[in-house]
Amino acid sequence: MPVTWDGDDRAGWQHWTAASIGLAGLAAARHWAEDELATLGEAHRIDALLVVSELLDNAYRHAGGPVQLRLLRRHDPCEITVAVADSGSGAPRMRTPDPRGGRGLLLVDRICSAWGVSHHDDGKVVWGTLGCAESGLACTPSRDDNGAGRSR
Numbered sequence: 001m002p003v004t005w006d007g008d009d010r011a012g013w014q015h016w017t018a019a020s021i022g023l024a025g026l027a028a029a030r031h032w033a034e035d036e037l038a039t040l041g042e043a044h045r046i047d048a049l050l051v052v053s054e055l056l057d058n059a060y061r062h063a064g065g066p067v068q069l070r071l072l073r074r075h076d077p078c079e080i081t082v083a084v085a086d087s088g089s090g091a092p093r094m095r096t097p098d099p100r101g102g103r104g105l106l107l108v109d110r111i112c113s114a115w116g117v118s119h120h121d122d123g124k125v126v127w128g129t130l131g132c133a134e135s136g137l138a139c140t141p142s143r144d145d146n147g148a149g150r151s152r
């Protein structure tokens with residue numbers, strides 16, 4: 001269910017800015033996201049990386065390439081928001097998947113508890129939020145976590 005973007009107001013975003021918007025840039029963005037999400041539980045991490053990949057792929061295929069990938073992690077409840085900015089003005093559409101792809105937004109809609117598109121003067125941001133609790137992905141607290149719940 002698309003809802004209005006309010007993510008820019010929240011603190012704690014990690015940003016990856018594309019040096020190139022080609023396939024090499026996509027691979028670099030995915031690697032960056034893997035590192036950023038390394039402390040998540042496996043199920044949550046895999047789903048979050050799926051959303052990362054689909055949003056990057058959408059921007060690459062339909063909007064001239066991703067300009068920036070942003071990740072926001074909240075700890076209580078455990079929740080990841082993925083946002084991809086591109087310079088395209090069109091709205092992404094859910095369409096029937098075909099053999100060449102197209103499952104992107106359907107997948108995002110199924111995995112994410114909320115997602116949406118916000119339009120800006122210089123492009124748009126497509127984003128999705130997935131928490132563990134409602135999807136049964138509960139992450140176990142990690143020693144390496146630097147967020148809430150750390151005891152030292």
Ligand SMILES: [Zn+2]
Nearest residue numbers: 044078132139
């Ligand atoms: Zn989690």
